[in-house]
């Protein structure tokens with residue numbers, strides 16, 4: 001059960017991601033249990049978790065923050081992306097908060113990776129208020145998603161109520177936002193010309209999709 005303690009406003013070192021982060025994950029967006037939007041009002045893009053324990057034993061179950069990109073070649077035009085004319089399209093990088101694990105509140109028997117994509121950090125936060133409106137995009141099932149996990153926020157918990165789970169996820173969004181607003185983390189979103197070679201490589205990996213991964 002969730003400990004009855006105030007939450008830290010940021011997670012991870014101010015100087016930037018510390019080992020093992022950043023961790024790269026990618027995969028097509030698949031169907032989950034349909035609870036994110038329906039029960040919680042918080043859509044989460046699920047990607048396959050089948051190989052996670054072997055490929056990334058460092059990713060213990062819990063809540064993390066990072067940055068994501070969606071393949072613009074297989075997003076519909078309604079999402080403001082391109083329609084697949086390019087061979088290698090560069091994608092928009094957006095902030096994200098995610099859960100890896102068994103969702104103890106729902107007692108799942110299989111592990112899932114679920115990513116809630118937040119609005120750009122330049123926009124006001126919709127989750128800074130007591131009655132939040134979580135970010136909702138047009139559906140993008142089947143689209144290739146790339147994720148750079150930049151830090152760990154907390155373990156997964158069971159909760160006394162659905163409202164308590166939603167309130168903790170609202171705080172996760174705020175912690176992710178404040179954590180990513182720090183200069184060393186902004187470099188993964190925006191190219192300010194001062195980033196190290198490794199950060200530039202990670203950002204390039206994130207935003208580049210080639211023809212092979214396209215759906216159409």
Ligand SMILES: Cc1cc2nc3c(=O)[nH]c(=O)nc-3n(C[C@H](O)[C@H](O)[C@H](O)COP(=O)(O)O)c2cc1C
Nearest residue numbers: 032033034035036097099103104105116156157172
């Ligand atoms: C940031 C974040 C934190 C979460 N933390 C928890 C948690 O502590 N305990 C839990 O049972 N589920 C947690 N969840 C998972 C939600 O219960 C889950 O998103 C919901 O069951 C939707 O699942 P679905 O994609 O299969 O529909 C979290 C989800 C997110 C996005």
Ligand SMILES: Nc1ncnc2c1ncn2[C@@H]1O[C@H](COP(=O)(O)OP(=O)(O)O)[C@@H](O)[C@H]1O
Nearest residue numbers: 031032033034036037043044045117137139140
């Ligand atoms: N901000 C968002 N973050 C993640 N997914 C979103 C967002 N807005 C819309 N979606 C869409 O909603 C779907 C997830 O909704 P959810 O209710 O969690 O369903 P599921 O149980 O199938 O994962 C995603 O696969 C995606 O197509």
Ligand SMILES: [Mg+2]
Nearest residue numbers: 032036044045
């Ligand atoms: Mg989901």
